[in-house]
Amino acid sequence: MENQDTQEKKEKKGFFRGLFSKLTGAVSAEDLEVAELSEKTETAEISGNPETPVVHEDNVSSSVAAEPEPELQPGPEPELELEPEIEPEPVLELEAKAEPEAEPSEMVVEETTPKPSFFERLKNSLKRTKDSLVGRIDTLLLGKKTIDADVMEELEEILITSDIGVKTTVELIRTLEQRLGRNELKDGDALREALKGEILTRLLAHHVTLSLTGKKPFVMLVIGVNGVGKTTTIGKLASRFTASGNKVLLAAADTFRAAAAEQLVAWGTRSRVDVIRHKEGADPSAVVFDACKAAVAREVDILIVDTAGRLHTKVNLMEEMKKIRRVIDREIPGAPHETLLVLDAATGQNAVSQTRLFKEAAGVTGLVLTKLDGTAKGGIVVAVSHEFALPVRYIGVGESIEDLRDFDPQEFTDALFQA
Numbered sequence: 001m002e003n004q005d006t007q008e009k010k011e012k013k014g015f016f017r018g019l020f021s022k023l024t025g026a027v028s029a030e031d032l033e034v035a036e037l038s039e040k041t042e043t044a045e046i047s048g049n050p051e052t053p054v055v056h057e058d059n060v061s062s063s064v065a066a067e068p069e070p071e072l073q074p075g076p077e078p079e080l081e082l083e084p085e086i087e088p089e090p091v092l093e094l095e096a097k098a099e100p101e102a103e104p105s106e107m108v109v110e111e112t113t114p115k116p117s118f119f120e121r122l123k124n125s126l127k128r129t130k131d132s133l134v135g136r137i138d139t140l141l142l143g144k145k146t147i148d149a150d151v152m153e154e155l156e157e158i159l160i161t162s163d164i165g166v167k168t169t170v171e172l173i174r175t176l177e178q179r180l181g182r183n184e185l186k187d188g189d190a191l192r193e194a195l196k197g198e199i200l201t202r203l204l205a206h207h208v209t210l211s212l213t214g215k216k217p218f219v220m221l222v223i224g225v226n227g228v229g230k231t232t233t234i235g236k237l238a239s240r241f242t243a244s245g246n247k248v249l250l251a252a253a254d255t256f257r258a259a260a261a262e263q264l265v266a267w268g269t270r271s272r273v274d275v276i277r278h279k280e281g282a283d284p285s286a287v288v289f290d291a292c293k294a295a296v297a298r299e300v301d302i303l304i305v306d307t308a309g310r311l312h313t314k315v316n317l318m319e320e321m322k323k324i325r326r327v328i329d330r331e332i333p334g335a336p337h338e339t340l341l342v343l344d345a346a347t348g349q350n351a352v353s354q355t356r357l358f359k360e361a362a363g364v365t366g367l368v369l370t371k372l373d374g375t376a377k378g379g380i381v382v383a384v385s386h387e388f389a390l391p392v393r394y395i396g397v398g399e400s401i402e403d404l405r406d407f408d409p410q411e412f413t414d415a416l417f418q419a
């Protein structure tokens with residue numbers, strides 16, 4: 001019995017010793033081979049999977065290469081805009097614009113939600129410009145107890161990158177620095193207020209309300225590069241002039257673009273305004289000649305002439321515009337009484353070169369800045385008005401008929417600077 005027990009104990013001891021030596025690494029040669037083999041297998045598994053990172057890289061690079069970079073460019077080159085091939089589908093454009101009914105969803109909103117005030121709507125339209133310009137200024141000046149050279153340098157950068165323009169920015173900064181030197185600007189709040197005041201002063205300096213009285217017909221020539229919103233602005237103006245009791249006539253002197261006249265007719269129909277038009281490709285001066293004759297004969301109050309979008313750098317197109325002006329002046333001496341240059345605010349600094357060349361070639365007397373609702377580049381309003389000493393007559397803050405507003409410098413700066 002005792003022997004049997006001793007034997008069992010020995011066997012158990014042998015088993016535990018074997019297990020112990022395995023656990024402590026005292027392994028047999030056979031065991032070592034197995035371990036090496038399995039290590040090798042693991043290594044092979046890791047390094048034997050080279051496709052994974054390569055495929056991944058390929059995926060990355062192909063996905064980068066597939067990024068449609070050009071489409072993401074926000075600022076459309078004017079040259080591209082002027083290409084007839086990228087014109088929007090004329091029929092669709094006509095249909096969209098000829099749609100007189102309000103969106104049903106808008107009507108529901110009107111019933112349930114109080115309509116925001118005129119000023120609130122302007123503020124909402126300028127939100128992106130406000131964020132870009134005043135939002136960054138507020139971040140810079142927040143809690144600033146003193147104003148030093150670094151703050152002024154950063155302010156200068158914000159103004160330039162918000163399309164206030166280099167010339168106007170340099171002038172603004174110089175004026176503010178002089179006021180700082182005179183200890184007029186104690187802190188960030190005072191600087192903010194002073195900047196707002198200086199911008200307002202510059203806008204007011206050239207602000208003259210357009211007077212339509214005393215000239216009959218009052219002739220308005222509307223010019224600008226392609227797609228800036230000339231025809232849309234004319235449609236909105238026709239509506240507001242008619243609503244205020246004027247007899248309006250439109251001239252479709254854009255004979256270049258397919259369906260341009262139809263687009264104007266669609267706007268005219270909405271306001272029950274007649275449109276003088278010729279066939280596509282006709283001489284625009286001939287349209288203007290007929291329109292002037294008709295305006296006098298029909299005793300209209302306001303004649304508005306729509307023209308083809310033209311590149312301000314194309315000499316022959318600018319010559320054509322000069323001819324249109326000569327014809328108008330010959331038929332109605334002293335006319336056009338207003339030459340409105342329409343600028344797309346979203347083009348930012350391009351608007352500066354457009355204004356320069358159109359002003360030289362066409363005697364611009366007033367500006368319209370459109371598409372302020374969709375851009376952060378609204379600072380351009382200040383740049384073009386100040387640099388060229390021209391009044392901004394209207395601003396476009398949306399596509400619908402009520403989205404053209406008289407430009408009011410006080411309201412504009414309030415909308416930008418108000419919290």
Ligand SMILES: Nc1nc2c(ncn2[C@@H]2O[C@H](COP(=O)(O)OP(=O)(O)OP(=O)(O)O)[C@@H](O)[C@H]2O)c(=O)[nH]1
Nearest residue numbers: 226227228229230231232309370371396397398399
């Ligand atoms: N968001 C917005 N869109 C606008 C505004 N003004 C015009 N548009 C849009 O801009 C586009 C071009 O407008 P048009 O009036 O056809 O421009 P145009 O200058 O007559 O163009 P061309 O005759 O081709 O030179 C249209 O889709 C308009 O609805 C605006 O103030 N805000």
Ligand SMILES: [Mg+2]
Nearest residue numbers: 230231254260
């Ligand atoms: Mg047009």
